[in-house]
Amino acid sequence: MRRSTLCPRLLYPMLVALVLCAAPPLISAAKVGAAAPDFTGTASNGKTFRLADYRGKYVVLEWHNNGCPYVRKQYNSGNMQRLQKQWTGQGVVWFTILSSAPGKQGYVTASEENDYLAKMQAAPTAALLDPTGEIGHLYDAKTSPHMFVINPQGVVIYDGAIDDKPTTELSDVPGATNYVNLALEQAMAGKQVETPATRPYGCSVKYVDATH
Amino acid sequence: MRGRYSSARFLRALTFGAAPLLCAAIAQAEGIPIPHGTLELIAENQWIAAGHKFDLGLRFQLEKGWHIYWFNPGDSGDPPRVKWQLPTGLTDGAMEWPAPRRLETSSSIVDYGYEDAVLLIVPLHVNANLATQPTARINAKVKLLVCSHEMCIPGKAELSLTLPIKSQPPVPDARNVALFSATRKSLPRPPPGSWRFNVTDANDSFVLSAKLGHQIAGHPITQGIFFPLDESQIENAAPQKFQPVVTGFRLTLRKSDQLLKPIARLKGVLVVSSDESYLIDVPVSKPGVARGGSGDGTRAVQ
Numbered sequence: 001m002r003r004s005t006l007c008p009r010l011l012y013p014m015l016v017a018l019v020l021c022a023a024p025p026l027i028s029a030a031k032v033g034a035a036a037p038d039f040t041g042t043a044s045n046g047k048t049f050r051l052a053d054y055r056g057k058y059v060v061l062e063w064h065n066n067g068c069p070y071v072r073k074q075y076n077s078g079n080m081q082r083l084q085k086q087w088t089g090q091g092v093v094w095f096t097i098l099s100s101a102p103g104k105q106g107y108v109t110a111s112e113e114n115d116y117l118a119k120m121q122a123a124p125t126a127a128l129l130d131p132t133g134e135i136g137h138l139y140d141a142k143t144s145p146h147m148f149v150i151n152p153q154g155v156v157i158y159d160g161a162i163d164d165k166p167t168t169e170l171s172d173v174p175g176a177t178n179y180v181n182l183a184l185e186q187a188m189a190g191k192q193v194e195t196p197a198t199r200p201y202g203c204s205v206k207y208v209d210a211t212h
Numbered sequence: 213m214r215g216r217y218s219s220a221r222f223l224r225a226l227t228f229g230a231a232p233l234l235c236a237a238i239a240q241a242e243g244i245p246i247p248h249g250t251l252e253l254i255a256e257n258q259w260i261a262a263g264h265k266f267d268l269g270l271r272f273q274l275e276k277g278w279h280i281y282w283f284n285p286g287d288s289g290d291p292p293r294v295k296w297q298l299p300t301g302l303t304d305g306a307m308e309w310p311a312p313r314r315l316e317t318s319s320s321i322v323d324y325g326y327e328d329a330v331l332l333i334v335p336l337h338v339n340a341n342l343a344t345q346p347t348a349r350i351n352a353k354v355k356l357l358v359c360s361h362e363m364c365i366p367g368k369a370e371l372s373l374t375l376p377i378k379s380q381p382p383v384p385d386a387r388n389v390a391l392f393s394a395t396r397k398s399l400p401r402p403p404p405g406s407w408r409f410n411v412t413d414a415n416d417s418f419v420l421s422a423k424l425g426h427q428i429a430g431h432p433i434t435q436g437i438f439f440p441l442d443e444s445q446i447e448n449a450a451p452q453k454f455q456p457v458v459t460g461f462r463l464t465l466r467k468s469d470q471l472l473k474p475i476a477r478l479k480g481v482l483v484v485s486s487d488e489s490y491l492i493d494v495p496v497s498k499p500g501v502a503r504g505g506s507g508d509g510t511r512a513v514q
Contacts, residue, residue, distance in 0.1 A: 031469055068363075105363030142287040143288045168290075168366050198444070198470060199443040199444040200470075201290070203288055203364035204287060204289065204317040204323060204359065206362060206363065207319075209318070209361070
């Protein structure tokens with residue numbers, strides 16, 4: 001920290017300014033054990049999806065940014081696509097959500113996203129375009145990837161990282177414990193989800209800066 | 213939001229305008245390229261001597277708008293990770309992390325890290341019977357993530373440094389010694405012995421209370437920002453409420469949404485001014501539970 005190491009007297013006012021001007025109280029609606037906040041999103045295929053329409057099914061939310069090295073780890077290894085195929089094949093609804101703002105890493109148009117889905121052979125139920133960050137903020141999505149699992153009663157049963165290896169190395173995928181798999185497997189077997197919340201890891205979600 | 217950014221930018225601009233001469237030295241440094249910056253492996257001393265502790269430094273310099281991460285990166289990101297390859301007789305110690313700053317990536321995401329430049333010091337332990345080769349070659353493989361508010365880019369760097377081995381006590385390298393000593397001043401340190409801390413678990417918050425005892429006159433603590441060592445203890449993006457009280461101060465920290473179980477201790481760094489930060493490691497008690505004696509409230513983080 002240069003301001004502290006070399007320009008020591010200048011950091012303090014900046015820290016003070018950051019704290020004094022800190023964010024208003026956060027509304028974090030998505031919480032493990034609480035009802036998943038409802039949303040309506042437009043998918044890259046042009047269709048509209050509403051979460052409430054999927055009551056009775058498990059739903060996975062996956063925050064995505066195709067340029068983020070942590071997301072590339074999951075897609076270039078084929079892991080995310082495997083999970084999508086495996087779980088949608090068992091009736092789970094899987095929404096990939098893109099909350100990057102225009103001009104930021106991971107922002108894509110609908111046709112660019114459709115090309116990406118085809119090229120990567122991704123298989124979510126839908127990829128929802130959220131450039132305003134509305135759905136992202138509703139869930140307080142922090143990183144890409146950031147995963148949520150919602151049970152058929154509409155309750156959040158998992159919030160956090162995709163797995164226990166917070167790296168960008170493809171070689172870390174095979175040995176990782178996948179928390180989404182665990183949550184779905186345990187919940188479907190009628191058990192308590194052992195690890196219902198973890199710290200999500202990855203790139204920060206590249207939200208739009210301010211309300212212009 | 214916009215106001216916050218512009219005030220931060222304004223202060224940042226002031227910083228650059230008023231940058232002391234030392235900051236100018238930054239521009240001259242050489243390093244190997246990393247995404248949007250450079251990285252250099254430097255040594256505090258001119259040579260290595262058997263039995264004398266020895267500090268190396270990883271000197272990161274970043275373009276404006278880019279940052280790297282602290283030990284606990286906060287809501288996103290990852291700290292630099294280093295693999296050392298050292299000659300027999302040299303052992304690397306724990307990296308020393310200067311106090312970080314809050315990086316407000318968005319209204320709901322706060323990361324902890326460093327902008328512009330930082331020196332991460334790594335102490336090397338030198339065996340008393342270090343082999344009598346003429347030189348020691350030190351190699352470091354660094355993996356890191358460099359981010360702006362717009363994007364994140366992974367980086368890798370392989371660094372090496374060859375230093376003479378001599379029998380006489382080491383002499384500081386004049387090019388680096390000022391940076392090492394300035395950086396040491398910015399390292400968090402154990403709090404003064406007369407300070408007492410306690411932490412109470414208050415539903416959705418942790419309240420860190422400090423009794424400052426015989427505080428140095430003319431040196432009141434008027435601000436404090438806490439940086440947790442462990443992930444997922446506090447909500448990084450929530451404002452921290454600092455309240456001066458007669459005996460010291462209270463800092464209220466909102467619990468993380470990901471924290472579903474009680475925690476035994478709150479550990480981290482408390483920054484009270486630009487060159488003053490303290491290591492905090494305090495047991496967490498439930499409200500109403502009597503605290504133990506006054507002496508065990510604080511312990512330096514290892």
